Every structure is written in structure tokens, then in C-alpha cells.
Amino acid sequence: MKILVAGGAGYIGSVTTQMLCDAGHDVVVFDNLERGHQPAVDPRAKFMQGDLRYKEDIKSALLAERPEAVIHFAAYIEVGESMVDPMPFFENNVSGSLNLMTAMVASGCKKLIFSSTCATYGTPDRIPMDETLPQKPESVYGESKLLCEKIFQWGEKIHGIECVFLRYFNACGATEQYGEAHNPESHLIPLVLQVAQGTREKIFIFGEDYETRDGTCVRDYIHIKDLAQAHILALKPGIAGAFNLGNGDGYTVKEVIDVCRKVTGHAIPAEMQPRRAGDCTALVADATKAKTVLGWDPQHADLSEIVESAWNWHRAHPNGYED
Numbered sequence: 001m002k003i004l005v006a007g008g009a010g011y012i013g014s015v016t017t018q019m020l021c022d023a024g025h026d027v028v029v030f031d032n033l034e035r036g037h038q039p040a041v042d043p044r045a046k047f048m049q050g051d052l053r054y055k056e057d058i059k060s061a062l063l064a065e066r067p068e069a070v071i072h073f074a075a076y077i078e079v080g081e082s083m084v085d086p087m088p089f090f091e092n093n094v095s096g097s098l099n100l101m102t103a104m105v106a107s108g109c110k111k112l113i114f115s116s117t118c119a120t121y122g123t124p125d126r127i128p129m130d131e132t133l134p135q136k137p138e139s140v141y142g143e144s145k146l147l148c149e150k151i152f153q154w155g156e157k158i159h160g161i162e163c164v165f166l167r168y169f170n171a172c173g174a175t176e177q178y179g180e181a182h183n184p185e186s187h188l189i190p191l192v193l194q195v196a197q198g199t200r201e202k203i204f205i206f207g208e209d210y211e212t213r214d215g216t217c218v219r220d221y222i223h224i225k226d227l228a229q230a231h232i233l234a235l236k237p238g239i240a241g242a243f244n245l246g247n248g249d250g251y252t253v254k255e256v257i258d259v260c261r262k263v264t265g266h267a268i269p270a271e272m273q274p275r276r277a278g279d280c281t282a283l284v285a286d287a288t289k290a291k292t293v294l295g296w297d298p299q300h301a302d303l304s305e306i307v308e309s310a311w312n313w314h315r316a317h318p319n320g321y322e323d
């Protein structure tokens, strides 16, 4: 298939592009490079620099390329940042998505796969979390993603654009070629690995007073190769709706740091800090629907293996994509 990947120069987009190319798809990456890296774009894909906030950029890209499907990763992604400076999240995530859907209608593209998130649920009433839970986001980031889902649902109903919402839990890990290089970095595992690499003195733990087994937040960490695989499966005609993507194993922040200590052999000093605004207590997936409907079969569920893949990438690329 011919596929346009919006945000394909970013972390999850780069690995998904790599795996789409491996599977023989014809890929066009559309990215403004504000948070992504051109060297992270698989050379087998065509690269187009453009910004979803500018209607004409995406409309002309879709009219020129006429992809059969769009995979949409392009967004601002940090929960903490969204609680300090909220409006850019609505501008980029919501109006960018609105412009994308408008351009898809104009170009006749009938399939969208959207990077949604477990942050759209907020702290759930029960764990593990399936797709029937109410969506009550606790952060601006989560709210912005929920608004996108709603826009896309109307696009599906009225314009017949088949929409898949992949609600990821916490993406992590790397392939040999592509890994996580956000600047500044905010995600737990790469920050912990920076301590092991000696570029950061210690890791701050945001909150020790949550109602969890050791007081720190619980998350479900999922390898980006497994995430990427779900996008490929979701391309199949007839697949639509929301799918939670996680392993179903919850790890506290302290447990993640311990796994990183074992993998790296580094002591990794940690210091307690107050809670970070917008963080939910515990988010763990029930991915039964993805397994049964998509045929999704995650292959890299072991957290030590995930951390090891990230550690290998960071050691091979100590300056991320800046070399």
C-alpha cells in the first residue's frame, strides 16, 4: 500500500516507517522536524517537510501523493508540558488533526490510523483497562487526543473514512537503527539511561504518595516494535475503532529504575520529588481486543529486554541523531 506517515521522523514513527518499508509498503513521511530528526527517516521512504498546522502543506502533500492510508503520529506528547503551557497542545494536536482530516476528505483518502493514548482515560476505575472504560482525561495532553478522536469519529460517520485509534500505553525500547531521542527528554526510561551513561547525575521520582505497592506511579511499558506491528495489522480493510496497546504488566517507577540498574550495572541514584501535574496513578492495558480483532501478538514483553534494546541504542548513539 501507499501510506503517508505524519510525524514519521519522530520516535514511534521512525520505527513504524522502518517496519512498513520492511513489509514492502510504499511510504511517504510528512514531518515538520520540530521534534523529529531527518536521519531517523528510513532512506527507503520519501521525506516531505511540512506542518499540519498549515492546511495547504498537508492538502498539497495528500493531493500530490494520493496515499491509500494515513498513519498519524504528529503531535506534542508530553503530559507535564501540557499542564504548564496548554494552548499549543490544542493548536498542534487538535487543529493539526482537523487540517489532516479536511485534507483527507479533499484527496479521497479513506483510511486513518491515529496514535491515541491511554491518557484519554484518566485514572481508571478498574485495571487492566479495556476500551469500554469511560474517557476522562486528567491532562491537557489526554484531552487534546480525545478531541482528535471525536473529530475523526465524525469524519468516519459522515465521510466514510475508516478510522483506527491505537491507544498506546508507554512506548519504549529501540531497534538497532532507531531509538528515542527527544530533546529535552521527559520520558522515564531514556532519562534513567542518561544517568547510567553519565550525562545526568540522578533520576528524580515524581511522587511517592500514590496508592500503589511502593507509592510510585504504575505504567505498562510496551516495545515500539510491537506497537509498530499493530499499525501494520490495522491497515487491513474493515478494521476500525479503538484498540488498547500494552502488555498488561504494570511496573512502578521504582521497579523500572531497578530493571535499568540490573541491565546497565549502574547504581543510578534516585531522588524523590513532588508529584508531576497530570500524572495518573496507574495505567495498565487489557489488550484482548487488539489480540483477537487485529491478531496482534506482542513479541517483546519482557521489560529487561525492552530496556536492553534502548540501552544498546543509546550506547551506540550517545548524542542521539546529532552525530
Ligand SMILES: NC(=O)c1ccc[n+]([C@@H]2O[C@H](COP(=O)([O-])OP(=O)(O)OC[C@H]3O[C@@H](n4cnc5c(N)ncnc54)[C@H](O)[C@@H]3O)[C@@H](O)[C@H]2O)c1
Pocket: 006, 007, 008, 009, 010, 011, 012, 013, 030, 031, 032, 033, 034, 035, 036, 037, 050, 051, 052, 053, 072, 073, 074, 075, 076, 077, 092, 096, 115, 116, 117, 118, 167, 168, 169, 170, 171, 172, 182
Ligand atoms: N511516546 C509514548 O509513550 C506515547 C504514548 C501514547 C501515545 N503516543 C503518541 O504517539 C505519537 C508519536 O509519539 P512519539 O513519542 O514518537 O513522539 P515524537 O515527538 O518523537 O514524534 C512526533 C513527530 O511529529 C512531528 N510533528 C509534531 N507536530 C507536527 C506538525 N504540526 N506537523 C508535522 N509534524 C509534526 C515531530 O516533529 C516529530 O517528528 C504521538 O502522537 C503521541 O501522542 C506516544
Ligand SMILES: O=c1ccn([C@@H]2O[C@H](COP(=O)(O)OP(=O)(O)O[C@H]3O[C@H](CO)[C@H](O)[C@H](O)[C@H]3O)[C@@H](O)[C@H]2O)c(=O)[nH]1
Pocket: 077, 078, 079, 080, 116, 117, 118, 119, 168, 169, 170, 171, 186, 187, 188, 189, 191, 203, 204, 205, 206, 207, 217, 218, 219, 253, 276, 279, 283
Ligand atoms: O524523570 C521522570 C520521568 C517520569 N517519571 C514518572 O515515570 C512515569 C512515566 O512517565 P513518562 O514521562 O515516561 O510517561 P507518561 O506516562 O507520562 O507518558 C507517556 O504515556 C502517556 C500515556 O500514559 C502519553 O501518551 C505520553 O505521550 C507518553 O509520553 C510517570 O509516572 C512519571 O511521573 C519520573 O518519576 N521521573
